[in-house]
Amino acid sequence: MKVGILDYGAGNIRSVFNAVRQVGFDPVLVSDPFELEKHSHIISPGVGNFGYVVELFIEKGFKEAVRQYIQGGRYYLGICVGMQMLFQGSEESPDVTGLGVMQGQVRKMVASNHAVVSGKEQSGGRIKLPHIGWSEILPESHVIDKPCPLLDGVGREDKFYFVHTYTAVPELPEQLMAITRYGENRIASLVGHENTFGTQFHPERSGRFGLRLLSNFCNLG
Amino acid sequence: MTRIIGRLDVKGRRLIKGIQYEGVRVIGDALDYARKYYAAGIDELVYIDAVASLYGRPSMSQLLKDTVEEVFVPVTAGGGVNTVDDVRLLLSSGADKVAINTGAIRNPSLISEIADRFGSQCVVISIQAKQTATDKWEAYVECGREKTGIDVIEWAKEVEKLGAGEILLTAIDKDGTYRGGDIPLVQQVAGFANIPVIASGGIGSVEDVSDLIDSGYADALAIGKALHFERLDMASIRQAVKNTKRGE
Numbered sequence: 001m002k003v004g005i006l007d008y009g010a011g012n013i014r015s016v017f018n019a020v021r022q023v024g025f026d027p028v029l030v031s032d033p034f035e036l037e038k039h040s041h042i043i044s045p046g047v048g049n050f051g052y053v054v055e056l057f058i059e060k061g062f063k064e065a066v067r068q069y070i071q072g073g074r075y076y077l078g079i080c081v082g083m084q085m086l087f088q089g090s091e092e093s094p095d096v097t098g099l100g101v102m103q104g105q106v107r108k109m110v111a112s113n114h115a116v117v118s119g120k121e122q123s124g125g126r127i128k129l130p131h132i133g134w135s136e137i138l139p140e141s142h143v144i145d146k147p148c149p150l151l152d153g154v155g156r157e158d159k160f161y162f163v164h165t166y167t168a169v170p171e172l173p174e175q176l177m178a179i180t181r182y183g184e185n186r187i188a189s190l191v192g193h194e195n196t197f198g199t200q201f202h203p204e205r206s207g208r209f210g211l212r213l214l215s216n217f218c219n220l221g
Numbered sequence: 222m223t224r225i226i227g228r229l230d231v232k233g234r235r236l237i238k239g240i241q242y243e244g245v246r247v248i249g250d251a252l253d254y255a256r257k258y259y260a261a262g263i264d265e266l267v268y269i270d271a272v273a274s275l276y277g278r279p280s281m282s283q284l285l286k287d288t289v290e291e292v293f294v295p296v297t298a299g300g301g302v303n304t305v306d307d308v309r310l311l312l313s314s315g316a317d318k319v320a321i322n323t324g325a326i327r328n329p330s331l332i333s334e335i336a337d338r339f340g341s342q343c344v345v346i347s348i349q350a351k352q353t354a355t356d357k358w359e360a361y362v363e364c365g366r367e368k369t370g371i372d373v374i375e376w377a378k379e380v381e382k383l384g385a386g387e388i389l390l391t392a393i394d395k396d397g398t399y400r401g402g403d404i405p406l407v408q409q410v411a412g413f414a415n416i417p418v419i420a421s422g423g424i425g426s427v428e429d430v431s432d433l434i435d436s437g438y439a440d441a442l443a444i445g446k447a448l449h450f451e452r453l454d455m456a457s458i459r460q461a462v463k464n465t466k467r468g469e
Binding site: 012014015018019022047048049111126128129130132133134135161163164165202204205206207208210211 | 222223224259262264286289290293294295312313314315317337338339340341342343386387414415416417438440441
């Protein structure tokens with residue numbers, strides 16, 4: 001396995017790097033698109049504004065190169081905005097397009113003043129944005145028949161760390177692996193299509209279950 | 222859903238704690254405590270450099286680098302953040318978010334600059350509130366040493382408009398006292414803010430934990446002294462959170 005982490009000038013590279021090392025791999029930071037082909041597994045971190053991240057991607061020559069890497073069938077994991085970028089576009093930055101590897105748009109979540117979470121009243125009755133915190137991910141029914149390899153060893157009660165205002169809305173139900181509920185929002189928390197995966201949450205900041213998921217990814221193939 | 226955040230006020234690499242921001246004492250090595258809280262299942266950590274703002278620059282990048290090699294939950298770093306470059310340094314050292322107090326009060330447009338560059342999710346505005354009258358609090362800077370004349374409630378609304386992602390609200394009058402949080406303060410800010418509010422200061426019992434959540438509407442709690450001195454442990458805090466109206 002040769003694990004590369006995209007270093008295009010945005011994102012929490014260091015924490016992803018450390019987390020991959022912690023699970024026993026020796027990752028390489030990839031800042032040159034021509035280096036992509038040397039890797040079997042690529043992780044794309046991403047935080048911040050969708051448009052800003054896409055522009056950096058274009059500037060560094062990653063947009064086309066990553067598309068080709070993914071089409072070549074190798075393993076790819078997008079985290080947070082890195083996951084949102086797999087889709088066609090985002091309400092956050094309507095002037096730019098995503099990678100379009102998965103069908104659907106990224107939309108702003110709904111805040112509300114009267115909300116119930118997991119059957120319990122939210123104190124203050126509010127669902128705030130950004131959504132920051134630890135939440136469970138609920139596998140979709142097709143995943144229960146054919147488990148997603150990234151969730152091996154992860155239980156239903158295990159929580160992951162989220163920080164975001166927007167969420168992808170996949171058009172193809174088979175690409176949606178798990179959802180997370182936040183108020184009336186149905187967050188696409190884990191998506192997958194062939195060897196490409198995306199997590200809205202941050203596995204590198206999600207304690208031991210996040211590390212488990214990263215380990216599962218790096219061990220694919 | 223309510224996050225429990227370990228708050229570590231540091232001087233260099235040492236964990237310190239005072240009472241109401243005065244009479245500071247050294248407790249131990251900050252990294253040892255960070256490790257211990259991570260192992261116990263803490264949701265996040267906050268490092269506040271207690272002396273950085275005196276020198277006008279953040280100085281904890283090595284501590285951050287060492288921390289994020291072993292700690293895989295979000296880490297916020299604060300103290301002495303005055304420029305976009307300060308933020309870049311802390312983020313590249315491994316911080317997920319930065320906490321800013323003095324720098325934002327001196328130059329409120331710093332909040333939008335950082336939010337535009339790095340995203341709102343990494344901007345935590347730290348507000349140190351000191352009560353001046355019933356239902357009135359003034360924002361302090363320089364670790365609670367200097368007053369600003371700014372009204373806390375107004376400032377909280379302002380920072381939200383400028384693009385802050387979270388507010389870390391410290392009740393100076395309660396800090397380090399174990400006498401419970403400042404419920405009216407937290408209620409006023411967290412109940413109306415549209416962004417998450419982290420309540421800090423005064424937590425000494427599991428009842429204080431539930432009160433801040435159920436009556437104060439806090440979205441998260443930052444706990445320092447009660448964790449450092451093992452007055453509270455994570456298991457009992459989690460149980461208290463679970464029993465609140467909002468649930469875990």
